[in-house]
Amino acid sequence: MVDFFTKMAEAEPLSNMSAETVAQAIFKNWCLLTRRDISVSTKIRVYRASARSILLYGCKCWALRVEDERRLEVFDHRCLRTILRVKYTDHVSNEAVHTGCETITRISQVIQKRQLRWFGHILHCPSHKLSSAALDPAPFPTLRRRRGGQPKTWLDTVRQAMQVVLEPSVFGVRHWRKVWVQLSRSAAANRHAWKGAICDIIETG
Template sequence: MVTSVFLYACESWTLTAELQRRVQALELRCYRKMLNISFKDHVTNNEVKTRVRRAIGPVEDLLSIVKRRKMTWYGHVTRSSRLAKTILQSTVPGGRRRGRQKKRWEDNINEWTGLSFANSQRASEGRSRWRRIVRRSSRVPQQPP
């Protein structure tokens, strides 16, 4: 139940480094709660993940689920011809503010696929090709022990 509540409307998030860190922290906090492991026990995150895998089998990371759902939604909207597509692909006239630019929703798609926004739009027109791209791009690289 926690997963479904957590993932509600995750397709609209812009995943910054801070938000990714917080998602991973929440996931490990939930695992520790389920396994009744206190922070005082000094059990590493990798050990917690190993215990979870032993207890319930392979589990997909929350971050991978969020990325996959966001990219799947992007492909769905890009193939449609509705208001959501117009909103997603339109631009606002004028410039952006000075300084470091905030990460945009589409920047996540470009970063994960390695394609420009125009190329990702063309790629998402073919459903089977887009599914392969989503499968490849939504994996979260494991941190070295």
């Protein structure tokens, strides 16, 4: 299994591979997850260290939609069911599947944790850094939003998660875009408290 993912990474960049090529390569090696001579714990460790690492590469900067998150969950559940040799006709819930894989965290929680940790890193950056300037709701005075609904951004994703630990009244004020970032920066100043806030957000979500 390790050789498979290594060869996939060395063959050519993922952006240069067609969807059919990727799908064929994945399903061609799908039987590796069902081999009886490999223990379940080993399969889970390899899946988490290789397949999940590739799948979630750069997820700390993703602006996930509900549909995107659902697709990732479906793929993750399918892999775990294959590892545990659980068929959909067995009528076993996804929660029961995750209970059988105690060493692996839900993929949505992994993404959220990485995004919040990255957000905390940006909050510690000096104000002249580009990453810190990106937190400004209007970094460019001449920038104008297009009419109609706005596409979901990474900052929107983080803000939605931060509503768990920040006061709801913060998001009701007129200049809430600046206020919630300032409050988040104050919270991130204490690294220990920030780690606790991340755990609270993930447990609530």
